[in-house]
Amino acid sequence: MVDLREISDLFTNGKAVCHTVQLGPGVAGFVYKSRKGVYHIFVSEDLSPEGRRHIIFHEINHILKDMPVIPYVIGVDMQRYSIEKSAERFAREVGLVYFVGSG
Template identity: 40%
Template sequence: MDIEDNRLLKSLMDKTISFHDVMSAYNIRTFIAFNLSGKILGFAYVSRRGYYHLILNGNVNYEAQCKTFIHEIKHITYDLPKAGYIIGLDMQHAEIEIAADKMAEKLTKYL
């Protein structure tokens, strides 16, 4: 999986359009939560109105937030559109989680 394969990440990395405008164009609402356990780095879900909500843990360092952001963007762009819903508790060994982790690890070198 490459940045070129993901229009959303390509738009974010290009920096010709602001972060807020890119996220709005993809119907993604991003939030930083400070009331999450350290065991939860972030998560994403689709609302009834079709908006994606991406929540990041504000209690972890910036690098962890960036990796989590890319991980969740992978779910939003590849996994969630294919699935009716995904319950992500204790799924760290599932194929979609491993693929999202690999993508995040690979792409954080561009930051």
């Protein structure tokens, strides 16, 4: 079950910041944790608003579930890895909750 309060807490308490930037071809987004403990989510400006939102939710899953256990993961074209599949499921689930809850 998705807890939207946990997601909201990341941003309202300054634990996470989103940046819309120009990224290379094939890169939709990524996240890293700064030395100050702030998660920076970078999302491609070439995506639609819905695409950006999906990527943000995908990266939030990495923040909440993966990064506390695995401090960093570097990879491109990692769709076949279980953490990426989990992040995609989470992004779809949050997207559904987001749209149903806002309607």
